[in-house]
Amino acid sequence: MAFRKFLPLFDRVLVERLTAETVTKGGIMLPEKSQGKVLEATVKAVGPGSFNQKGDMQPVSVKVGEKVLLPEYGGTKVVLDNKDYFLFRDGDILGKFME
Amino acid sequence: MAFRKFLPLFDRVLVERLTAETVTKGGIMLPEKSQGKVLEATVKAVGPGSFNQKGDMQPVSVKVGEKVLLPEYGGTKVVLDNKDYFLFRDGDILGKFME
């Protein structure tokens, strides 16, 4: 997979947003405006972490495959193999969903 | 419960605001404008804490179930299972109420 080849630097986290629901449960297609902004995403790759005050590497707090909640704004869109991903700093990710 | 599955990252605290009083003690319904902004909330989930200057994890200062006083502004609204919650940084919560 494309993202396997990409290694974020420092405390950056590469995520893929979940697809917005385009059809209601009743089967009615939703116009794009009615589709909510998707803030859930799956972690695809993580950087090695950032250096703390003591000069030690602080690993990021999420792992590949985890479902995370993104902030509404921020993040950097990157296109890898024609697919949209987003890079967030570890500290900007709001939380994660535990199964 | 929905919030059980959500784990805030770092020093973030997930809270649920108390419901605004919509009826006076005398039984008169209050229009939305007259309902005061609710600043009290219950802690629903807490992050593991943030790293201090020595690189050690500093736990957050509130616990799940505690009643807290929120600042009038700030916080990030998050919707989990169609219910509104708010994320605050531990350091932005003004205080807690002790029974």
Add this chain to the structure above:
Amino acid sequence: MAFRKFLPLFDRVLVERLTAETVTKGGIMLPEKSQGKVLEATVKAVGPGSFNQKGDMQPVSVKVGEKVLLPEYGGTKVVLDNKDYFLFRDGDILGKFME
């Protein structure tokens, strides 16, 4: 008392402003405009302190019951049991009055 139940977080200090004088020494009532802004207050509750650069807890520099001088601006008004209090960061309080 209401404030007994409220515990400020970190280095926050809960104070109650002294009442403005509404009558002159000679017994003449003062209109609200002529009443000076009251900057003296009594400490009602204090937070545990904040963490210093070494990760140790630094207690606040005032104690419950002490009379303090507040800065003219700043502070957060909080209403507890229908009474007005103010929260100040320990470092923003200008000084205290010793009997």
Add this chain to the structure above:
Amino acid sequence: MAFRKFLPLFDRVLVERLTAETVTKGGIMLPEKSQGKVLEATVKAVGPGSFNQKGDMQPVSVKVGEKVLLPEYGGTKVVLDNKDYFLFRDGDILGKFME
């Protein structure tokens, strides 16, 4: 004296400005505009100091009774027993005069 009862917090220094000269050496009264802004002051009370990077208390660099040179701007006016004083952070005082 009033200022004896007031203890500045942290690295704050309470000073009393010298009186502006209102009469020339030749005995002519000066209108208020011609009176220079007085930047010399006497230290009346000092705070215990501020915490340095190691978490140790750093005492202030001036002592009660010393004559200091104030910056042209800054400082907080406080009124104690109907007399004007000014609070400056230790680090904002420009220098002191040695007899």
Add this chain to the structure above:
Amino acid sequence: MAFRKFLPLFDRVLVERLTAETVTKGGIMLPEKSQGKVLEATVKAVGPGSFNQKGDMQPVSVKVGEKVLLPEYGGTKVVLDNKDYFLFRDGDILGKFME
């Protein structure tokens, strides 16, 4: 080669952007506007790193020859032997591509 002679200072990284595709796969020439902004680049030279909080040298996180992903904005264009290169701080490079 020109860049061999140039040694970036601190945590600066000298990169050469990949050439924009000017012809489609079908052989049609693309006008300059239709050519996407190239964010991939090859590392040509790296600085020795920057000093961390302990005063130790922290090497940069990329190596000469690695393919990196640049942020859309930022970087300093430098012309060496009539060829365009860009200098980025190590911390501003988004990630690298692993073969």
Add this chain to the structure above:
Amino acid sequence: MAFRKFLPLFDRVLVERLTAETVTKGGIMLPEKSQGKVLEATVKAVGPGSFNQKGDMQPVSVKVGEKVLLPEYGGTKVVLDNKDYFLFRDGDILGKFME
């Protein structure tokens, strides 16, 4: 001398600017506009230094009597015994001239 009595605090340096040349080498008087701004100055008094990250006193880098180069802007004018001096932070002085 006046400046002997004045002790700058922290890393402040008291300097006296060299006099601007008001006559050309050929003996022609220069109007004030043509006189260049004098950036050379003599150190008249120095503060004890500032505290570094470890809480130790860091002495200033210039000594009384040394000739220094001032930045074009900045510095605080102070009048001592009717003579103009300037206070600069040690770190703002550009360099010194060695005989």
Add this chain to the structure above:
Amino acid sequence: MAFRKFLPLFDRVLVERLTAETVTKGGIMLPEKSQGKVLEATVKAVGPGSFNQKGDMQPVSVKVGEKVLLPEYGGTKVVLDNKDYFLFRDGDILGKFME
């Protein structure tokens, strides 16, 4: 030489810009506008360095005589013996050229 007498303070570096080419290789004189801004310079004097987080002196990263690449903006012009030099902080110099 003039610059021998001048010692920059802290991490400042005194440089002399290379002269802009005023004649093309073919011998045609270039108007001033067509002369590129010269970003290459020779180091003429260096300060002792700056203090790092541990309070130790960190020497500058360039040496007298080295050819450096300057940023397009920044630096402070200083005139020593009627000749133009520029002062840059060590950290603002982009890189150096190795023979």
